[in-house]
Amino acid sequence: MNRFTDKTVLVTGAGSGLGRAIALAFAAEGASVVAAGRTAVTLDETVALVEGAGGKAAAVTADVTDSRQLDNLVRESVARFGGLDIAVNNAGVFRGGVPAGEVEEEDWDVVLRTNVTGVWLAMKHEMAYMRGHGGGVIVNVSANLGAHRRIRGAAPYITSKAAVSALTRAAALDHIHENIRINAVSPGASDAPMSLRPGETPADRAERVKSENPLGRVAKAEEVAAAVLYLASPLAGSVVGADLVIDSGASA
Numbered sequence: 001m002n003r004f005t006d007k008t009v010l011v012t013g014a015g016s017g018l019g020r021a022i023a024l025a026f027a028a029e030g031a032s033v034v035a036a037g038r039t040a041v042t043l044d045e046t047v048a049l050v051e052g053a054g055g056k057a058a059a060v061t062a063d064v065t066d067s068r069q070l071d072n073l074v075r076e077s078v079a080r081f082g083g084l085d086i087a088v089n090n091a092g093v094f095r096g097g098v099p100a101g102e103v104e105e106e107d108w109d110v111v112l113r114t115n116v117t118g119v120w121l122a123m124k125h126e127m128a129y130m131r132g133h134g135g136g137v138i139v140n141v142s143a144n145l146g147a148h149r150r151i152r153g154a155a156p157y158i159t160s161k162a163a164v165s166a167l168t169r170a171a172a173l174d175h176i177h178e179n180i181r182i183n184a185v186s187p188g189a190s191d192a193p194m195s196l197r198p199g200e201t202p203a204d205r206a207e208r209v210k211s212e213n214p215l216g217r218v219a220k221a222e223e224v225a226a227a228v229l230y231l232a233s234p235l236a237g238s239v240v241g242a243d244l245v246i247d248s249g250a251s252a
Contacts, residue, residue: 003030004229010088011023011026012062014043023057025225026229027053027055031055035050036061037061046059058076058080070121089139092143093115094111099153108156111159112163116160123138123140137180139183141185142165144186149188183241185243185244187247188246190221
């Protein structure tokens with residue numbers, strides 16, 4: 001399929017894991033992809049993978065906690081490929097492992113600043129462009145931990161992702177009249193580095209989730225990417241403020 005031919009897609013956190021899979025999936029369907037993140041080396045690797053498969057991509061370094069860098073990111077996206085049609089706000093961090101009352105203030109601030117304020121700031125700059133150019137589509141990457149499920153020892157992350165789910169719905173209502181359509185996906189454990197526990201290998205994770213997830217395995221990164229592409233596509237034209245959970249049944 002070529003659902004995104006002549007579209008420009010911005011993906012934050014595109015240097016690895018789900019962000020890279022999402023960037024590759026959009027490029028495979030004809031989009032020009034701007035791969036954004038903090039680490040130039042990994043972004044260049046993503047671009048090389050896209051171009052090696054015959055697609056078009058550019059890397060732009062940006063920290064989602066810095067409003068000026070996000071403003072520049074949108075400007076660079078437009079300059080490189082002539083517009084901004086779709087944005088996927090995927091960048092995020094995880095810090096946890098201790099009860100809520102023992103979380104270090106620095107860890108709390110980093111997680112909330114990156115996962116919540118970073119998504120809001122990214123949307124703010126993305127929508128500023130889209131508002132003046134006929135609209136666009138935004139997909140935020142939340143998580144099943146948050147609005148849908150809780151576990152021990154992950155209070156900062158759970159709080160941040162519940163906020164992303166709520167922010168997505170609030171923004172969707174606020175901006176659909178401007179033809180800016182906003183939704184979220186909420187992955188659970190997936191085939192990405194963030195789902196590995198400290199010292200855990202992918203093989204260890206596969207064994208662990210056999211009993212944790214009703215499906216018996218983690219989601220493939222390509223499965224999460226496929227959901228993002230659906231929400232960004234014209235087939236989802238009437239989907240507004242949705243939060244699609246992809247977690248192998250863990251929060252069913």
